[in-house]
Amino acid sequence: MAIVKSELIKQLKKSYPNxxxxxxxxxxxxxxxxxKDSIIRGERVEIRKWGTLTTRIQKSSIRRNPKTGHKVSxxxxxxxxxxxxxxxxxxxxxxx
Numbered sequence: 001m002a003i004v005k006s007e008l009i010k011q012l013k014k015s016y017p018n019x020x021x022x023x024x025x026x027x028x029x030x031x032x033x034x035x036k037d038s039i040i041r042g043e044r045v046e047i048r049k050w051g052t053l054t055t056r057i058q059k060s061s062i063r064r065n066p067k068t069g070h071k072v073s074x075x076x077x078x079x080x081x082x083x084x085x086x087x088x089x090x091x092x093x094x095x096x
Contacts, residue, residue: 005028005032008028009021009024009025009028012024012028035053039053039055039080042055048085049085049087049088050084050085050088051082051083051084051085051088052082052083052085053080053081053082054080054081054083055078055079055080055081056078056079056081057076057077057078057079058076058077058078058079059076060073060074060075060076061073061074062074
């Protein structure tokens with residue numbers, strides 16, 4: 001199950017009942033906006049104990065459409081790369 005922004009705000013409201021819902025919503029919106037703006041500027045976004053978001057350039061390539069089998073040219077583009085923190089990796093893999 002995925003967590004959506006509205007669910008995140010509800011969870012924050014449970015953790016911080018003294019803060020108004022409107023204020024929590026504004027805080028979450030501003031955090032997401034700053035992360036987007038930083039990524040667009042090509043800056044690295046690091047959230048301790050969670051991971052790092054960076055941009056990189058994906059080279060153009062010739063790929064195959066799996067449905068039709070035809071070759072398709074994919075142009076050069078920027079992509080977002082996420083790398084999880086060591087702490088998250090350890091917690092994720094300790095239950096295996």
